[in-house]
Amino acid sequence: MLFKFFKFTESSRSGGSTNSALLMPLLLLVLVAKINGAALNASNYQYQVVEQRTPADPQIVEIFLKDSDMVKVWGTNLTAITWAHAVNSQQLLDEVLTETGNIDFIEADIVLGKLNGEGEDMPVMAHPPAIISDLTLAEFLYQIMEFNRDHEGQEKGVKLDFKSIEVFEGSLDILDENIPSMIGYPVWINADILSGPVEQNKTVPVDADRFFAGCMRYKQAALSIGWTTNWGADFRDGEYTQDQCDAMLESLTVNNVLSTGQAITFPVRAGIAANSQEQLHRLVAAVNETNESTLTIWSSAGDYVDVDRLRQLIFGFGVEKVYLDVPEELASQLDLGNSGSGASTFKSLFGFSFVSLCFWALSSWLQRI
Numbered sequence: 001m002l003f004k005f006f007k008f009t010e011s012s013r014s015g016g017s018t019n020s021a022l023l024m025p026l027l028l029l030v031l032v033a034k035i036n037g038a039a040l041n042a043s044n045y046q047y048q049v050v051e052q053r054t055p056a057d058p059q060i061v062e063i064f065l066k067d068s069d070m071v072k073v074w075g076t077n078l079t080a081i082t083w084a085h086a087v088n089s090q091q092l093l094d095e096v097l098t099e100t101g102n103i104d105f106i107e108a109d110i111v112l113g114k115l116n117g118e119g120e121d122m123p124v125m126a127h128p129p130a131i132i133s134d135l136t137l138a139e140f141l142y143q144i145m146e147f148n149r150d151h152e153g154q155e156k157g158v159k160l161d162f163k164s165i166e167v168f169e170g171s172l173d174i175l176d177e178n179i180p181s182m183i184g185y186p187v188w189i190n191a192d193i194l195s196g197p198v199e200q201n202k203t204v205p206v207d208a209d210r211f212f213a214g215c216m217r218y219k220q221a222a223l224s225i226g227w228t229t230n231w232g233a234d235f236r237d238g239e240y241t242q243d244q245c246d247a248m249l250e251s252l253t254v255n256n257v258l259s260t261g262q263a264i265t266f267p268v269r270a271g272i273a274a275n276s277q278e279q280l281h282r283l284v285a286a287v288n289e290t291n292e293s294t295l296t297i298w299s300s301a302g303d304y305v306d307v308d309r310l311r312q313l314i315f316g317f318g319v320e321k322v323y324l325d326v327p328e329e330l331a332s333q334l335d336l337g338n339s340g341s342g343a344s345t346f347k348s349l350f351g352f353s354f355v356s357l358c359f360w361a362l363s364s365w366l367q368r369i
């Protein structure tokens with residue numbers, strides 16, 4: 001009976017019975033081998049099971065055009081969209097722009113800096129504090145546009161993260177030249193326009209009014225607007241406060257952004273968003289009265305994240321409202337294929353059935369001798 005329990009959890013996770021059939025003898029083998037020694041490294045084992053899952057559901061690759069905007073949307077499961085984060089050099093861009101790669105969306109940062117450390121300041125691809133790059137914004141956009149033109153059906157979306165109002169305004173000529181031709185795939189313009197959690201006061205936010213004024217020129221671009229954040233491995237408490245969410249809504253309202261028809265997404269940092277479910281629901285609902293809006297959950301490697309609460313947040317909004325640009329480790333912990341019982345429930349069931357299995361194997365073994 002306990003044994004059946006194990007089989008059930010295993011097959012419900014991997015989506016087939018083949019795995020559990022194969023795993024049974026394997027597990028027994030390992031058990032026999034390890035029964036006198038150290039316990040089987042269960043966390044390692046579980047990791048391998050996760051890796052066996054098929055990486056992407058083919059149905060999400062289905063592409064359709066929305067309205068007359070020619071905005072490309074990937075199915076309805078936004079969490080299945082794959083991201084390349086901080087593509088800020090020619091080498092990284094080359095790696096992402098391949099036919100065989102499975103990247104849907106390219107995220108990159110723009111600062112005012114120097115190409116190869118020489119000449120005039122210009123918009124280049126780099127993340128502060130870096131200000132030198134081997135890739136300019138103009139070249140970056142051009143290469144993506146060329147790739148997408150030559151690869152119909154495999155176009156990649158692009159998210160441009162502007163790190164200051166100066167670099168954004170300094171990029172307008174380049175954007176004017178390129179964005180109108182970037183048709184049939186998503187172009188997002190991102191900036192952190194407000195100071196956010198936790199009592200963040202080190203990074204100066206991008207001036208909201210000037211940012212929105214510039215964005216008005218690109219009606220087909222989605223606006224990705226967030227808060228500067230202060231978070232990491234040692235943070236636990238901290239949330240997008242009601243005041244910070246109200247300030248966002250206020251900024252959208254005074255700049256008439258809600259009447260332009262531009263799509264809006266709020267980039268939120270995973271560890272903080274997990275603690276801010278109510279406020280984020282209120283914000284998205286308020287914006288939704290006028291226009292469609294989504295969340296884009298991102299995370300830095302090493303950030304503390306309460307995985308269960310983040311799952312609650314994602315399933316609370318639904319996978320059709322949430323983009324997920326997080327390190328692979330966090331994505332696999334989230335275990336979004338398993339919408340029912342929750343990751344921790346799975347883990348405890350797994351642990352429980354594993355222990356039961358040990359008892360069962362041990363007793364059969366003892367009976368035989």
Ligand SMILES: *[C@@H]1O[C@H](CO)[C@@H](O)[C@H](O)[C@H]1NC(C)=O
Pocket residue numbers: 041042043044
């Ligand atoms: C279990 O495996 C993981 C991943 O390989 C490793 O990091 C960890 O140290 C192992 N734990 C033990 C107790 O062997």
Ligand SMILES: *[C@@H]1O[C@H](CO)[C@@H](O)[C@H](O)[C@H]1NC(C)=O
Pocket residue numbers: 199200201
């Ligand atoms: C920035 O925030 C920290 C932590 O809350 C505080 O100690 C510091 O005084 C603040 N600095 C400024 C310039 O507001």
Ligand SMILES: *[C@@H]1O[C@H](CO)[C@@H](O)[C@H](O)[C@H]1NC(C)=O
Pocket residue numbers: 258259260261262263290291292
């Ligand atoms: C956004 O709102 C405006 C004004 O209400 C409306 O004209 C437009 O169609 C809306 N766009 C979307 C995508 O809902």
Ligand SMILES: *[C@@H]1O[C@H](CO)[C@@H](O)[C@H](O)[C@H]1NC(C)=O
Pocket residue numbers: 285288289
């Ligand atoms: C957003 O608004 C539309 C139209 O009013 C509604 O059908 C939809 O359920 C809303 N979605 C959310 C998540 O509130």
Ligand SMILES: *[C@@H]1O[C@H](CO)[C@@H](O)[C@H](O)[C@H]1NC(C)=O
Pocket residue numbers: 055056057077079080319335336337338
């Ligand atoms: C959405 O995509 C994630 C990531 O690929 C996947 O784990 C999950 O099963 C999908 N959910 C639905 C409802 O399609």
